[in-house]
Amino acid sequence: MSTQIFKPKIMDTRWRNEYENQLIKMWEEEGLFKFSYNPHNPTLIIDTPPPYISGKPHVGQVAHYVQIDMIARAYRMLGYNVLVPFYADRNGLPVEIFVERMYGINPHEVAETIDGREKFLELCKKHLDEVEKEFINIWRRLGCIFEYWHEGTDSEEYRKITQSTFIEMWKKGYIYEAERPVIWCPRCKTSLAEAEIEYKNEMAELYYINFQLSDGGNLTIATTRPELLGACLAIAYNPTDNRYKYLKNKKAIVPIYNYIIDIVEHKSVDPSFGTGLMMICSYGDQSDVRIIRELGLKPRLIIKEDGSLNDGVNILVDLKVIEARRYIVEILKNKGFLVKIDKIDRNVPVCWRCGTPIEFIHTHEFFLKQLDYKDVLKEITKNAKFLPEEHKKKLLDWIDSITMDWPISKTRYYATEIPVWRCKSCGSILVPNEKRYYRPWKELPPW
Ligand SMILES: [Zn+2]
Ligand SMILES: [Zn+2]
Incomplete structure (x- = not known):
């Protein structure tokens, strides 16, 4: 029999919540959740669509994170290299509508000047930073083993990638500009996707x-x-x-x-x-x-x-x-x-954002061709492996339901700019070559 006496690190007889904070701090200092790659082990990456963070976190999101965390931890114990990146979707209508209401601003009016537009973008960013902090805090406090990626979808790097994709697709002829009927929100004054x-x-x-x-x-x-x-x-x-x-x-x-x-x-x-x-x-x-x-x-x-x-x-x-x-x-x-x-x-x-009944009007938008590629997309989907299998059907049904090319431009502000300039004399569209982040509304054309 061993004569060693067990000495507990925690002397209290009851669990106290503060211990959790100490533990989380210790885990972070040890880098316990840092993704480390071992080439001999299989890898599991859990990448969910980044959440929109325009408002307060919801209890449903907490439940969702805990489930992801359970799976991640189980696979880590099975010896996998597990990566769960966490980054936020920081683009588009949700945050703009929040700022509009919070400050009583009409973005279409303030954005008429470069200064006004910059100020509006700043307010959006400030609000996103605040709510993002709350989100991070919640999953940290839950002890989720996620890796926080600071570069959200509004980072310069992310927008550079988005614009490079646009430029590449434009050059291949997958994107065109046209006056077409689009789904339109008369309150947000923007086109909407199906x-x-x-x-x-x-x-x-x-x-x-x-x-x-x-x-x-x-x-x-x-x-x-x-x-x-x-x-x-x-x-x-x-x-x-x-x-x-x-x-x-x-x-x-x-x-x-x-x-x-x-x-x-x-x-x-x-x-x-x-x-x-x-x-x-x-x-x-x-x-x-x-x-x-x-x-x-x-x-x-x-x-x-x-x-x-x-x-x-x-x-x-x-x-x-x-x-x-x-x-x-x-x-x-x-x-x-x-x-x-x-x-x-x-x-x-x-x-979907403001609840106003939509209309169909004609506007000039950039469209990404999708009708021409429905069969190709279905072929690729059929050959891909889905778990569970029935999710393949969901995607196939969705492809079948598409009735128009995808309008990818919006008359809004907190989003990636379309990287094009229009010739003042002949109206033709000029697309740059070099891959970087372009802001045509305040930048001279790069030619
Ligand atoms: Zn709307
Ligand atoms: Zn011209």
Whole structure:
């Protein structure tokens, strides 16, 4: 038997929280969590999408970190080289909207001058630094074995890489500039990607409106967006809908606006919605965008960047969408075009950051081609190994759901600048060669 007496380092009989701080400090001093690479061992890297850190950390994030940490620790004990980098996503709308509200600033106004823009960027950075500190503190305090990477997505190095990628893709012809219909938030005044819209359920009014046929008689269509009458380009019915076969090759007159439009067949019309006749407008929703492109119709653009309307004929001028709707419904009622109003339950697409219903407008943006590469992407996905297997299906479904090229430019500020200059005399776009971080809004062109 050993005669050695066990001497505990901690004499207290109860655990005290302060010990944890001492332990964490000791672990950090020892560099216990520093990633060390041993070429004889397998490596596991856990790289999750960096969190947006525009507000206070959430208890859900804590639960999430603890799970990642459990896996990381288990693999470390199994002999793996384990790396869990932690860095923050410090770009884009979330922080800008926070600063807008906190300081009552309109970034589009202050950013008109270089000084104003710099000041706005500084406020964004200051806020991000503060909240990032809180995030780091939380996982440190939890004892997570993450490695903190100070260079977030707003670092000069990161932005240089983003811009170099842009330049490379531009030169390969994967990126183009065009005026296209984009998903637009009238409050944030920026285009949004398909992944940046969310849906809000609401009770909406469905208006039944009479259209006259150009050769006599009339028909009734149902729409939730009567304010877009002045942007109506056609009326469509489903080719399998026997009720409307007689409308083939006929024309209708748009009420109030009095211009003539075609009546067309389209397989995407749902015969069970409203009367089974659909108004095709530029643009009520994503399917309008697709159908108008397919049929080669010339859009009538009546919604402006700030979400107000101008129909060009002085009926709806400078009214916001909701006001315009009320106003046009009054006119329809007075002139006898309104048949009835129903209530329907529907999902309204809204901006993921501010909750404002989105619109579709035409803007000049840079687009990354993705429609041309859907098959290639699916091929690559099919050949990749996924764990668990069902996540492969998620990605494949997402690729299938893409309906437009990806607008990658935004009229916002706290983000990576598009590294291009435009020639003042001929308007052509000039892209630099050298790989560094460019800020065209305050830099002279490098030529
Ligand atoms: Zn918004
Ligand atoms: Zn030129």
